[in-house]
Amino acid sequence: MSKQMTGAEMIVEALKDQGVDTVFGYPGGAVLPIYDALFQQNAVQHVLVRHEQGAAHAAEGYARSTGKVGVLLVTSGPGATNAITGLADALLDSIPLVCLTGQVPTHLIGSDAFQECDTVGITRHCTKHNYLVRSIEDLPRILHEAFYVARSGRPGPVVVDLPKDVQFALGLYQGPLNVQHKTYQPKLKGDADRIREAVEMMAKAKRPVIYSGGGVINSGPHASKLLRELVELTGFPITSTLMGLGAYPASGDNWLGMLGMHGTYEANHTMHDCDVMIAIGARFDDRITGRLDAFSPGSKKIHIDIDPSSINKTVKIDLAIVGDCANVLGDMISVWRAEGLKADEEALAGWWKQIDHWRARKSLAYRASKTTIKPQYAVQRLYELTKDRDTYITTEVGQHQMWAAQHYHFEEPNRWMTSGGLGTMGYGLPAAIGTQMAHPKSLVIDIAGEASILMNMQEMSTAVQYRLPVKIFILNNEYMGMVRQWQELLHGGRYSESYSAALPDFVKLAEAYGGKGIRCSDPAELDRAILEMIDYPGPVIFDCIVSKEENCFPMIPSGKAHNEMILAELSDDAGVEIGSIIDEKGKMLV
Amino acid sequence: MNAIAALSPYASALAKSGTERHTLSVLVDNEPGVLARVVGLFSGRGYNIESLTVAEVAHGEHLSRITIVTTGTPEVIDQITHQLERIVPIHKVTDLSMQDRVIERELAMIKVHGTGEHRSEALRLSEAFHAKVIDATIESFIFELTGSPAKIDDFVDLMRPIGLVEISRTGVAAITRGAKGM
Structure with missing residues (x-):
């Protein structure tokens, strides 16, 4: 159906046709026609953020918790540049976003007009694709294409830059039907011969491991279901990246915990000593692999990924299968069943015995305290008191994020929203707002640090305006904890600028915004205080005062291999200086 | 890197x-x-x-x-x-x-300054390389040369002692031999 309307009306119409019910944004001169069109309808709700970075992370939270494309709408110039951190974040974590940016009228482009910036130039490197719409004739096609590109293949952020004159212009609107992309057609179905070969390798494996990542989450809930089925069928151990948590349930028998720099001892040793590794929707990031030339040296590696450029990027793969995780997993299960394959039970029993030996090290253990709240204890209690509810967790970035990943256990996909690739402090609160918008009745908690939360604190105002009962659970140790930890390990304990001086009173801050503030510093009071937070029907800032110099362990020191992890117990031995474990090359790494 | x-x-x-x-x-x-x-x-x-x-x-x-x-x-x-x-x-x-068989070609325009013996030497060499004279003054030539990048390098090296002024090169264009497209 084609209909005559203005560019601004087309934009709103296209949002409706794409099934968008929520847009996060901030108005400005170059998007006024779009805001006028939004004003005159009710199908698309606009959420007014307090900073455009907040809009981008809120759209990410919305997208990750629903599997839908997240949408943000910002003005030209500073509106666009403020959104960039969120776009870069979405690119690294493969989150589908459509970012609509206003632009000065086409005849002013390039003249250094007021609030002009080269948005497509600036965002070229931090988006999957971007468009500058030069005429009204192109607008409907580009809008629908943007959604297609954002959600297809390996998802990512797409920018559509909209000059103001195009928003005012009259043209014919076309719906999303008949839009077929001429160049971008990702391969979704895995090669049948390779799938057969992979399954046969798995049946012969003596020491297998499944290493799953965010790609399984992105592939949709069905992929997680199939992953569980494959684990069940084979009896293989499974670990996951930070981004992949929840695809396999943490309560599952075969779960090893997260792997990587702050992963469990058993997950990392299993990866190191395995003979067949099945990587599914994971990209061998440096936080995962540790020292590359010592990464799982004796294994054959199978890699399933929708993005061919992820294969052989850093680690040599023996068998690559390009395709969507759900398709490939489904085919693998069919072949396994059809050929009546069986895992090598005897070898697996021995392998599990070895894994149990590693598990017995209890690498997530920490020294409990009766006087101060240990941050790990705080996350554990939060987990215990919220696990039976309909809960979504977001985080900021740093120690608290790793403690959340280690001690909060996820049973389902799309419940865990964290900034993995870019490591963006300030992600958690706006992401919680986006998540809460998508799930108004659920409990949404941002596990935060006192430094990170201040980076997008202003979004508390958004939460209050839309009556979003998000809970901000701050592990307050008065340090940028991860920076402090690295300074302790690598820079002789010289805590350069990592102390959180002049902190606000978070309880009063919450009240100033119109929310509720709770402070707790006594372990004996913690449960009661957490329940008070949960029961409060509006937004809460929970200032959880935790022990100040706790380090996040276990840890693969930078530049070391999986089997060279350091554990908390080692750090307690007075004689061992952890700084001495990391060599000069390691110190140069991030 | x-x-x-x-x-x-x-x-x-x-x-x-x-x-x-x-x-x-x-x-x-x-x-x-x-x-x-x-x-x-x-x-x-x-x-x-x-x-x-x-x-x-x-x-x-x-x-x-x-x-x-x-x-x-x-x-x-x-x-x-x-x-x-x-x-x-x-x-x-x-x-x-x-691919098995690829043809690579580059076009270069080469400006050479010289009088007397230098001038005639430049002209002799250009004939050996099948370069075309596309501009000439009493004391200069501009040669147009098409070929592999190595051939152009060789020609430029010969012109250097004679009186090379400047070079403009297109970069490589390439195509496979035979009937099939890319």
């Missing part, structure tokens, strides 16, 4: 084999910014560009062909190919160096 690679334990274990020169042919939608996407990919990820040419090849369909000469280990070349394929308006990437 290689200097950093040698230092870092996170450097790819793949980056150990020798460096090769490859010619990539990239068919793209001729839309604004497409060249910036390609060039930005190379600079952003630290790949080398030895030469790059681009021109529209199918006017009606708005298709352009970019020919890129790059260097890297086979693994890096493979990455470059896959990374290029991720760019949305790219139709096709072909590593011509992996």
